[in-house]
Amino acid sequence: MSKRNSKNKKILVAVVVAVLVLALAAGAYWYFFLRKRPEEQTAPPASGASEELSIHFLELGNKYAGDCVYINIGNVDILIDGGSRESSAETIASYVDRYCTDGVLEYVIVTHADRDHIAAFAGNSTYRSLFERYDCQTIIDFPRTNSTTQVYGRYVAARDAEVAAGAVHYTALQCYRETDGAKRSYPLAEGVTMNFLYNYYYDHHASDENNYSVCMYIAQGGYNYLFTGDLEKEGEEFLTVYNDLPRCKLFKAGHHGSKTSSTDALLSVIRPEYVCVCCCAGSPEYTTNADNTFPTREALERIMTYTDKIYVTSQATDVDLKNKKWEVAPLNGTVVIRSDGSAFSVACSASSAPLPESEWFKTNRF
Ligand SMILES: [Zn+2]
Numbered sequence: 131m132s133k134r135n136s137k138n139k140k141i142l143v144a145v146v147v148a149v150l151v152l153a154l155a156a157g158a159y160w161y162f163f164l165r166k167r168p169e170e171q172t173a174p175p176a177s178g179a180s181e182e183l184s185i186h187f188l189e190l191g192n193k194y195a196g197d198c199v200y201i202n203i204g205n206v207d208i209l210i211d212g213g214s215r216e217s218s219a220e221t222i223a224s225y226v227d228r229y230c231t232d233g234v235l236e237y238v239i240v241t242h243a244d245r246d247h248i249a250a251f252a253g254n255s256t257y258r259s260l261f262e263r264y265d266c267q268t269i270i271d272f273p274r275t276n277s278t279t280q281v282y283g284r285y286v287a288a289r290d291a292e293v294a295a296g297a298v299h300y301t302a303l304q305c306y307r308e309t310d311g312a313k314r315s316y317p318l319a320e321g322v323t324m325n326f327l328y329n330y331y332y333d334h335h336a337s338d339e340n341n342y343s344v345c346m347y348i349a350q351g352g353y354n355y356l357f358t359g360d361l362e363k364e365g366e367e368f369l370t371v372y373n374d375l376p377r378c379k380l381f382k383a384g385h386h387g388s389k390t391s392s393t394d395a396l397l398s399v400i401r402p403e404y405v406c407v408c409c410c411a412g413s414p415e416y417t418t419n420a421d422n423t424f425p426t427r428e429a430l431e432r433i434m435t436y437t438d439k440i441y442v443t444s445q446a447t448d449v450d451l452k453n454k455k456w457e458v459a460p461l462n463g464t465v466v467i468r469s470d471g472s473a474f475s476v477a478c479s480a481s482s483a484p485l486p487e488s489e490w491f492k493t494n495r496f
Pocket residue numbers: 196197244246247360385386
């Protein structure tokens with residue numbers, strides 16, 4: 131081999147090595163600086179990117195405590211509980227039909243077997259059950275009850291007829307355990323889920339029916355909205371022990387604002403910013419002690435260490451505590467929360483002022 135050929139070969143090798151080094155450097159630069167990480171590629175939409183969710187705490191127009199919450203997001207309609215009177219079925223249906231135009235309730239959640247949560251689902255010979263009025267796709271209710279009431283019997287019959295007509299029925303325990311096709315977390319829309327919590331009394335005896343309540347929260351971006359039915363003090367404490375509860379933008383006050391619910395154990399974990407109470411404020415329906423009428427002085431004092439943004443559906447008027455007589459008027463009326471996971475608003479069918487600014491509060495709880 132000539133000297134010249136040998137020199138050319140060395141130059142060629144040097145060029146090839148230089149090209150290889152450059153290619154490697156470019157590859158490394160792309161890998162470390164330009165490539166999209168897998169977590170970036172699958173990142174959920176930023177907070178505020180969700181569809182609008184609305185939560186409606188219905189004023190049912192009668193003078194009794196009773197829960198009914200309607201939730202809408204896109205084509206998904208959810209109803210939690212059905213008020214305290216069979217006649218509420220009319221009020222609830224005429225309200226829900228403004229939003230739900232296809233007659234389908236994707237989810238019906240019934241928290242426990244007390245009249246003030248099941249009446250409109252039970253129906254009677256005068257008022258058709260909500261189960262008859264809607265195509266209810268998935269019904270999720272309480273795993274246990276001690277109830278033997280007639281209204282509970284009618285509830286079971288109406289629910290089972292809906293199941294025979296094609297509805298799927300799970301208990302909240304089946305959801306939590308994900309057995310028989312039930313899910314712990316149901317997607318409602320992009321970035322929005324409905325999540326069933328573990329309540330100790332799903333599979334343990336409770337002397338108080340309220341403690342059997344179905345508990346769940348809806349997560350939307352960084353916001354969480356918690357519903358615990360009429361869960362009492364013991365149940366709330368277990369709820370904090372057995373679940374990794376998130377901070378909650380909104381909490382439906384437990385048991386209509388009873389002094390035995392919305393306890394510090396729960397509130398200190400969820401630290402609510404907004405609280406809605408379904409009740410007839412100051413009514414002597416259950417007590418003649420004015421401080422213990424819903425929402426009770428004790429529960430309000432605890433809640434107000436976290437927030438003043440408290441909304442109440444109805445209020446009692448012309449109250450005769452001793453004889454347990456009263457009439458009803460709206461307080462905030464139907465309370466509607468709207469959020470896309472970032473913006474958040476409250477609108478009320480009556481006064482939009484939070485409870486502490488109301489005449490009722492100044493007169494009865496100040
Ligand atoms: Zn109740």
